[in-house]
Amino acid sequence: MKLDTWRAGRDLLADLSANEIEFLESVASEVTFSKGAVIFEEDDVADTFYILQEGTVGLELTTPGKPPVVIQTLGSGDLLGVSWALPPYSWTWRARSLTDTTLIAFDAVKVRERCEVDFRLAHQILRLIAREAIRRLTGARVRLLDLYHHEAR
Amino acid sequence: MTTEATPISVRSAEEMLPQPFRVTEIRRETPDTMTLALEPTSGPGIEYAPGQFTMVYVFGVGEVPISIAGGQEGKLMHTVRAVGAVTRAICALGPGDIVGIRGPYGTSWPITEADGRDLVIAAGGIGLAPLRSTVQYALNHRDRFGYVSLIYGTRSPGELLYEDELREWRSRFEIEVEVTVDRAADGWYGDVGLVTNLLPRIFYDPEKTTAMVCGPEIMMKVVARELGSRRVGFDDVYVSLERNMKCAIGFCGHCQYGPDFVCKDGPVVPYSQVRNRMRVAEV
Ligand SMILES: Cc1cc2nc3c(=O)[nH]c(=O)nc-3n(C[C@H](O)[C@H](O)[C@H](O)COP(=O)(O)OP(=O)(O)OC[C@H]3O[C@@H](n4cnc5c(N)ncnc54)[C@H](O)[C@@H]3O)c2cc1C
Ligand code: FES
Numbered sequence: 001m002k003l004d005t006w007r008a009g010r011d012l013l014a015d016l017s018a019n020e021i022e023f024l025e026s027v028a029s030e031v032t033f034s035k036g037a038v039i040f041e042e043d044d045v046a047d048t049f050y051i052l053q054e055g056t057v058g059l060e061l062t063t064p065g066k067p068p069v070v071i072q073t074l075g076s077g078d079l080l081g082v083s084w085a086l087p088p089y090s091w092t093w094r095a096r097s098l099t100d101t102t103l104i105a106f107d108a109v110k111v112r113e114r115c116e117v118d119f120r121l122a123h124q125i126l127r128l129i130a131r132e133a134i135r136r137l138t139g140a141r142v143r144l145l146d147l148y149h150h151e152a153r
Numbered sequence: 154m155t156t157e158a159t160p161i162s163v164r165s166a167e168e169m170l171p172q173p174f175r176v177t178e179i180r181r182e183t184p185d186t187m188t189l190a191l192e193p194t195s196g197p198g199i200e201y202a203p204g205q206f207t208m209v210y211v212f213g214v215g216e217v218p219i220s221i222a223g224g225q226e227g228k229l230m231h232t233v234r235a236v237g238a239v240t241r242a243i244c245a246l247g248p249g250d251i252v253g254i255r256g257p258y259g260t261s262w263p264i265t266e267a268d269g270r271d272l273v274i275a276a277g278g279i280g281l282a283p284l285r286s287t288v289q290y291a292l293n294h295r296d297r298f299g300y301v302s303l304i305y306g307t308r309s310p311g312e313l314l315y316e317d318e319l320r321e322w323r324s325r326f327e328i329e330v331e332v333t334v335d336r337a338a339d340g341w342y343g344d345v346g347l348v349t350n351l352l353p354r355i356f357y358d359p360e361k362t363t364a365m366v367c368g369p370e371i372m373m374k375v376v377a378r379e380l381g382s383r384r385v386g387f388d389d390v391y392v393s394l395e396r397n398m399k400c401a402i403g404f405c406g407h408c409q410y411g412p413d414f415v416c417k418d419g420p421v422v423p424y425s426q427v428r429n430r431m432r433v434a435e436v
Contacts, residue, residue, distance in 0.1 A: 011383060012353070056344065070337045073344040077353035098342060138375060139347035143335045147369040148278035148308040 003028065003104070012051065012077060012128065020121050023114060027107040033097040039080070046089045047108050049081035055101030059093040072136065073098065079132050084108035085125065168402050171210045171253025172196060174229065176246050183312045186234045186279060187244045188222065191254065198227020199257055203264055203286035204365075204393060204421040207231070207256030208401045211242040218398045218416070219243075220283035221257060229254065232282040232314060258401045260421045262287045263391060267363040271299040273355065273385075275376045277306050277348055277368025281314045283393055283420075284367050288322060295327050302329040302355035306348030306372070309334050310341045329355050348372065349379040359384035366424075367393040374431050377424040387425035394419045394427065 003013065003025050013021065030053075033039055039050070042062060056075050060068035071093060074080055080103065083091050089108075115122035178190040192198065199207065201221045209231065210216040217239045223230035235244040246252065264272075264287050272291055276284045284303075291301045303322065307313050313332065323330040331351040333344035344351065348368075362385050366373045373392040380390050396408040396415040403417035411430045413419060 058345065067339060070341075070345045072346040072350070073333070075331075075344065075351075075354045078350075135349065135379070139350055142347050142371060142375055145371065146308065146335070147372055148306075148312065148335070 012079060012132075015127065016124055017120075020124060023118075023121065024106060024111070027110045028104050031103050031105045033101045033103070035097055035100050037097045039095040039097060039101075039103075040091050042091055042094045044091050046081060046084035046091050048105050049079070049084045049108050049111075050103040050105050052076055052078050052080055053102040053104060055097065055099040057101060057103075058096050058098045060096055062094055068094065068096075070098075072139070079128070081108075082129050082133055085112070085129050169255065169400065171208070171216075171255045172199070173251050174198075174254045176248055176250045176252065177228075178248060179246060182232060182314045183234075185236075185244070186232060186312075186314065188230060188232045188314075189243070189246065191224070191229045191231065191252070193227055194251065196227075199224075199229055199254065200227065201229075201257035202261035203290060204262035204283055205257035205259050206283070206401075206420065207254050207258065208398070209233075209239075209243060210253035210255070211239055211246070212251070212253065214242040215239040216253070217243075218258075218401060220393075220420075222282040222285045223289065230285075232279065232285075234279045256401065258416055260417075260419055262365045262393075262421055263363060264290050264365075268297050269299070269361070271357040271362045272301045273352075273357050273362055273364040273380070274301070274303045275305075275348055275364065275366045275368075276303070277372040277376075278308070278312070279314065280366075280368035280372070280393070281305055284365060285315065285318075287365055288328070292322065292325065292327060299358065299361065300329070300356045301327070302331065302357065304331045304333075304348050304351040304355065306333045306335070306351075306368070309336050310338055310343070331355060347375070349376055352379055352383060357385075359386075362389060364390040365421075366390060370395075370431065373424075377428070387428060388423050390424040391421055392424050392427065393421050 003021050052074055056073050058070040059072045060070055062068045173194045174191040175194050176189055177192050180188045182188050206218045206220045208216050209219045219231045222232045233240050233243045235241040274284050288303055331354055333346050337345045364380050366376045377390045394415045396410055398416050399405045399407040401416045403414045408415040
């Protein structure tokens with residue numbers, strides 16, 4: 001799986017060194033999901049994480065007897081999966097393919113193991129996750145304000 | 154030969170005089186938002202640059218600033234959300250009704266200055282109205298720009314403006330059009346999340362990007378910051394400000410925003426110019 005060409009022009013993996021990219025490539029493979037397929041289920045073990053190449057994935061909250069609510073969608077260039085990095089290593093949301101999707105899947109167990117001995121990699125990965133988490137938190141907070149409803153524009 | 158300057162009071166009186174425009178069409182966009190097509194009852198009408206606004210006067214009710222969403226050859230298109238007395242009166246107009254229009258006023262989006270650059274057009278809610286004509290300009294002059302993207306966020310799928318046009322713009326495959334909503338309803342297969350979530354999807358070279366952002370102030374701030382963190386310079390990010398207005402020609406001070414009057418120094422300004430003020434309460 002070649003990550004170097006993929007990351008050109010995208011900032012998700014921009015800070016990683018050539019060695020780190022090489023390691024991630026060694027634990028990565030391309031996977032596809034068809035529209036409607038569940039990529040991971042709430043509370044399942046989080047042993048893989050993904051980068052979306054093509055298509056849209058919905059993070060869903062499921063409640064019995066009701067259709068799932070899409071909390072957020074992710075698209076090309078987005079990181080899918082954060083819970084794999086911290087205990088208890090289980091998913092918070094369900095991820096479902098809203099279109100046919102192509103993703104790069106990373107073996108999260110191997111990445112976690114490597115991070116125990118390679119602190120620079122661990123630092124880079126946690127930075128990447130923190131940056132994404134902050135962006136999503138900001139997005140969620142701003143949406144809570146319900147801006148478009150209260151302001152004329 | 155000497156020329157005599159027009160006394161300022163005469164000039165301002167002329168600038169303050171509304172022209173009668175007739176409503177030729179009115180279309181519902183969302184439960185509280187209407188789009189009006191207007192034509193001058195006589196005379197040449199109004200030529201404008203994208204991003205400018207007019208003062209719309211409903212006789213016997215009052216006058217409000219409204220961005221120009223489109224229109225050609227002197228005609229105008231306005232999209233209005235009913236929030237109070239005057240905007241409700243505008244939304245209640247019907248074909249044949251007459252309103253007073255003065256303008257156009259204010260600064261415009263730097264669309265002609267952005268020749269050769271990538272364009273990121275980011276709209277939130279009714280903020281798509283003032284950006285609609287920039288999208289059309291970019292489509293009509295497609296070869297002048299690099300990548301062109303429109304990212305648009307609203308509260309829910311029922312609150313999207315210009316749905317037919319969004320579909321048409323997207324189907325032309327000449328610009329990237331990405332839409333997201335804060336809350337999805339059943340049957341919505343599009344994106345859910347803040348408009349900034351769409352930034353990783355679109356292509357632009359931060360070094361040669363001009364971004365034009367319009368929506369609620371907090372949305373503009375968050376988008377500008379996010380563009381900044383993706384290495385787009387704040388001088389290249391433009392936002393459109395909104396303040397209460399009376400004269401719209403820089404006389405009354407109603408629209409003062411720090412050292413600027415939004416009616417003449419704005420509404421469109423580089424984010425770098427207002428970034429510090431946008432952090433201060435009650436400016
Ligand atoms: C440059 C500029 C361009 C604008 N373009 C558009 C446009 O294209 N379409 C459009 O619908 N509106 C636009 N506006 C906003 C519009 O001018 C106001 O909504 C209008 O002045 C409200 O007047 P009103 O008499 O209907 O409401 P008011 O009676 O003045 O107010 C009623 C209620 O609405 C709130 N309110 C008033 N103005 C706003 C506002 N701007 N945002 C949020 N809440 C408000 C008030 O606080 C009050 O609670 C623009 C404003 C500016 C400055
Ligand atoms: S509205 Fe009077 S100075 Fe701007």
